[in-house]
Amino acid sequence: MSRNNPMGLRHAPALTVALMLGPVLAGLLGTLAPAFGYFPALGRSGFSLDPFRQLADWPGLGAAMRLSVTTGLAATALSLGLTALILAAWHGTRGFRWMERALSPLLSVPHAAAAFGIAFLIAPSGWIARALSPWATGWNTPPDLLILQDPWGIAMTLGLVVKELPFLLLMSLAALPQLRPQDSLRVAQSLDYGRVRGWMLTVFPRLYGLIRLPVYAVLAYSMTVVDVAIILGPNTPPPLSVQIVRWMNDPDLQLRLPAAAAALVQLGLVAAALLLWRGAEAAIARAGQRLAGLGARGTGDRPWQLAALGAAGLSVLLVLLGLAGLGLWSVAGFWRFPDALPDAITLNTWMRHGGGALPVLATTLLVALWATAIALILTLACLEAERRLGLRMGRLGSLMLYLPLLVPQIAFLPGLQTLALITGADLSLTSVVLAHTVFVIPYVFLSLGDPYRRMDPRFDRVAAALGATDRRSFWHLRLPLMLGPVLTAAAIGIAVSVGQYLPTLLIGAGRIQTLTTEAVALAAGGNRRIIGIYALLQTGTVIAGFALALILPRLIWARRRDMRGAV
Amino acid sequence: MIRWLAAALPLISTPLWADPDPADWEAVLDAAQGQTVYWNAWGGSTTTNDFIAWAGARIAEDHGVTLEHVKLSDTADAVSRVLAEKTAGKGSGGAVDLIWINGANFAAMKENGLLYGPWAESLPNWGLVDVAGKPAVINDFTVPTDGLESPWAMAQVVFYYDTARLPEPPKTMRALGDWLADHPGRFTYPQPPDFLGATFMKQALYGMIDDPAVLQQPVDQVDYATLTAPLWAFMDELTPNLWRSGRAYPQTGPRQIQMMADGEIDLAISFSPGEASTAIANGELPDTVRSFVMDGGTIGNASFVAIPYNANAKAGAMVLANFLLSPEAQARAQDPNVLGYGTVLAMDKLADADRARFDTLELGIATLSPADLGPALPEPHPSWMTRIEKDWTDRYGVAQ
Numbered sequence: 001m002s003r004n005n006p007m008g009l010r011h012a013p014a015l016t017v018a019l020m021l022g023p024v025l026a027g028l029l030g031t032l033a034p035a036f037g038y039f040p041a042l043g044r045s046g047f048s049l050d051p052f053r054q055l056a057d058w059p060g061l062g063a064a065m066r067l068s069v070t071t072g073l074a075a076t077a078l079s080l081g082l083t084a085l086i087l088a089a090w091h092g093t094r095g096f097r098w099m100e101r102a103l104s105p106l107l108s109v110p111h112a113a114a115a116f117g118i119a120f121l122i123a124p125s126g127w128i129a130r131a132l133s134p135w136a137t138g139w140n141t142p143p144d145l146l147i148l149q150d151p152w153g154i155a156m157t158l159g160l161v162v163k164e165l166p167f168l169l170l171m172s173l174a175a176l177p178q179l180r181p182q183d184s185l186r187v188a189q190s191l192d193y194g195r196v197r198g199w200m201l202t203v204f205p206r207l208y209g210l211i212r213l214p215v216y217a218v219l220a221y222s223m224t225v226v227d228v229a230i231i232l233g234p235n236t237p238p239p240l241s242v243q244i245v246r247w248m249n250d251p252d253l254q255l256r257l258p259a260a261a262a263a264l265v266q267l268g269l270v271a272a273a274l275l276l277w278r279g280a281e282a283a284i285a286r287a288g289q290r291l292a293g294l295g296a297r298g299t300g301d302r303p304w305q306l307a308a309l310g311a312a313g314l315s316v317l318l319v320l321l322g323l324a325g326l327g328l329w330s331v332a333g334f335w336r337f338p339d340a341l342p343d344a345i346t347l348n349t350w351m352r353h354g355g356g357a358l359p360v361l362a363t364t365l366l367v368a369l370w371a372t373a374i375a376l377i378l379t380l381a382c383l384e385a386e387r388r389l390g391l392r393m394g395r396l397g398s399l400m401l402y403l404p405l406l407v408p409q410i411a412f413l414p415g416l417q418t419l420a421l422i423t424g425a426d427l428s429l430t431s432v433v434l435a436h437t438v439f440v441i442p443y444v445f446l447s448l449g450d451p452y453r454r455m456d457p458r459f460d461r462v463a464a465a466l467g468a469t470d471r472r473s474f475w476h477l478r479l480p481l482m483l484g485p486v487l488t489a490a491a492i493g494i495a496v497s498v499g500q501y502l503p504t505l506l507i508g509a510g511r512i513q514t515l516t517t518e519a520v521a522l523a524a525g526g527n528r529r530i531i532g533i534y535a536l537l538q539t540g541t542v543i544a545g546f547a548l549a550l551i552l553p554r555l556i557w558a559r560r561r562d563m564r565g566a567v
Numbered sequence: 568m569i570r571w572l573a574a575a576l577p578l579i580s581t582p583l584w585a586d587p588d589p590a591d592w593e594a595v596l597d598a599a600q601g602q603t604v605y606w607n608a609w610g611g612s613t614t615t616n617d618f619i620a621w622a623g624a625r626i627a628e629d630h631g632v633t634l635e636h637v638k639l640s641d642t643a644d645a646v647s648r649v650l651a652e653k654t655a656g657k658g659s660g661g662a663v664d665l666i667w668i669n670g671a672n673f674a675a676m677k678e679n680g681l682l683y684g685p686w687a688e689s690l691p692n693w694g695l696v697d698v699a700g701k702p703a704v705i706n707d708f709t710v711p712t713d714g715l716e717s718p719w720a721m722a723q724v725v726f727y728y729d730t731a732r733l734p735e736p737p738k739t740m741r742a743l744g745d746w747l748a749d750h751p752g753r754f755t756y757p758q759p760p761d762f763l764g765a766t767f768m769k770q771a772l773y774g775m776i777d778d779p780a781v782l783q784q785p786v787d788q789v790d791y792a793t794l795t796a797p798l799w800a801f802m803d804e805l806t807p808n809l810w811r812s813g814r815a816y817p818q819t820g821p822r823q824i825q826m827m828a829d830g831e832i833d834l835a836i837s838f839s840p841g842e843a844s845t846a847i848a849n850g851e852l853p854d855t856v857r858s859f860v861m862d863g864g865t866i867g868n869a870s871f872v873a874i875p876y877n878a879n880a881k882a883g884a885m886v887l888a889n890f891l892l893s894p895e896a897q898a899r900a901q902d903p904n905v906l907g908y909g910t911v912l913a914m915d916k917l918a919d920a921d922r923a924r925f926d927t928l929e930l931g932i933a934t935l936s937p938a939d940l941g942p943a944l945p946e947p948h949p950s951w952m953t954r955i956e957k958d959w960t961d962r963y964g965v966a967q
Binding site: 039040041042058059060063123124125140141142144145146148149150151230234235236237246248250252253256333334335336337338346348352353356417505511513517518520521522523525526527528529530 | 605610611612613616617620635637638639640643644646647650651653654662671675679732751752758760810811812813814815816817818819821822823824825826828829830831850851853953960961963964965
């Protein structure tokens, strides 16, 4: 087995883990020091608990922490609940294939773009109110209603759910085939169980075991998101993560100390919420067992199916109409409330700002392609090491894959910035690419790992029997067969990279400008026309990646029918 | 290996000559040739972004200096950057060459030794600056600039309103409060710590203090609690009548343009007398919008550019700062179709041809003439801003 195995392959798993975890751990250390009062550049070289005392003195702390927890838990529970409901009510039907087709593209809409779109839809001066005014509502000026930025974080939760629902749904779809859900459902239905209850009792518990880590990632992300919270979330006070960014940005440099302390508190909150979730898992499992033991058949499926259809339809409508609204803004002349459409259509905004967006688009693509290429090579090397050398990652390994997704960005990126400076690694495209790679690797690995491991090993055995070396069988057999999944993983990697805000801003010193950093900087000005341009470019870039992943295999394997489908 | 390289790097990148001396302008121009200047400037306004792009094209043409606009969502991002570099001991070759700055950000950088200089008063175009008529160009929120930053634009508080919905705007803070009580929800201000929100508070304070001279002193040297008691009483009454009952606020000044166009508010505060005219020209506001100043005058200040102590392209940054002071750049910035910013130059110091650049400018439809604008009130000491922001946050920022 040792023939033709490059030495690099043996080290690939260690290298991958180091590349992902190194920056996270180093960044955490860089946050830990100022949180305990150590910040030599500000003349603070002793250790103390003052930053935490200062944090405790902030009157908004309780509300900010509560918001982080409630919006995070609500968004995660809703996304997971709706995912389960949609699958239970529709999986395996023809209607489901339509829902899947409608929901999957939502995954490619960057969070910030989706949030902007929703903000324009549901605001009191938004598109829905415009469409109904004044004929139905009597409003000639928008009503003074607190819909966006509500203190309970409802709008923000909604914005998170429409993005996390498709993510969990696709994660579930990837895991479902190995559970053979149709068999379980058939048995349950032959015992007279309704479709929804039968699915929930026989399939969901096993499915949950497989998507547990993605669910945890959604929880950690929702609790600490910054861009969506800025656009849709409350400000009096904001969720803790937004307040940390504000302190980091305050002209009073001393506030960086409580900011670091707050970052540690945020980290603790995420850990506590994960433990709470873990506890709830056990409670729900017990309740489920009791329900199964009761033997009630739960045959009324119709209302559940309608509810699931409604939730899926609403998510799709919110995002697509929101994007359409932004697109319309980008070509709008003056557009007064309550007009449902602008006075005039003009290309002025695109002419003035479209040209300036091109170099930004080029940088965005350059960073995304490099980060994705590195992630793909490392992932393939790890998977090959697993196949050829039996270096399996195990439970610990897959937990490590998720670590960059579970540790809040806000907790380690500022520290990482300092570290990048000390090693002189800043200011270059390279370091931004490496920072993006930290977040791209997990997604590429998760996307590619399963199809790669599922490929029938007998192909390799046949190839070996015919005298092919491992290397030859990788290049001439595995890679061509895996073209679809590899391209899909690449498209996901590009989508993740395009959406990164904090890593680009902090590690690139603002010199590396991508569509996302540019959009957030412009968002400060609130000009919907320009936000529209950048939101469309952002979304278009990601969609182009997914479209290529779908089309390329069909072109390349035009004469080989069974190899055309992307997995 | 990396560590070794990092240690060696300063040795390699430290220039053999000392920092450029602005008194020897020819040498500065020579050193600047071929440099790339990273100007960290707020990127939230497309009109300023366009102006900066134009300035870049001009200095590339004249002096071979390349300008890269690092678009910030907050000026403090650049301050953080320089601070992080200082933390890491990166004393040269820094990422930031020039910062658009004033007020508390300048005070913080000056106090922490993060600025290069003095250099500003040695620039060739410094002689054209109206130091006598516009004292704010050497006193940034009362903090002496000491040549550490160079002014490039004057700003003054104005309010803009839509005459289609509000024919007679309130001209005093008290009148504003009464009007809002009758029309709840039709006014708000950017949420502090946004500078414009804090400015609204300072503007209100000016009308409620008998002797405004105390505002020039640091807050810890005056009876802050007594002096600001009327302000907070006023704010307590105002807040429930604000847009969204004061439970949500716009996060920046330009956001108010969209809100007025959407019909959510009838009145807004701005720090740029030309902002409303420029927005009308861009189809972002209806042409029924006009601006006004409060009785008793409004606060004015200057915008500056400063060079961090460890900037990589100091010579190029000075060339840019000097170009921003040129009559050509100043006249363009004052053009309401471009920026609508006030000039920092003294008209009587200009050559006739240069003065003509300003005389031919037409004010925008919603822009007040200098006479209508009136004299600017000086900015209070920066400690007022910091303290008022903190108190605002404690009172209204976490109230839900």
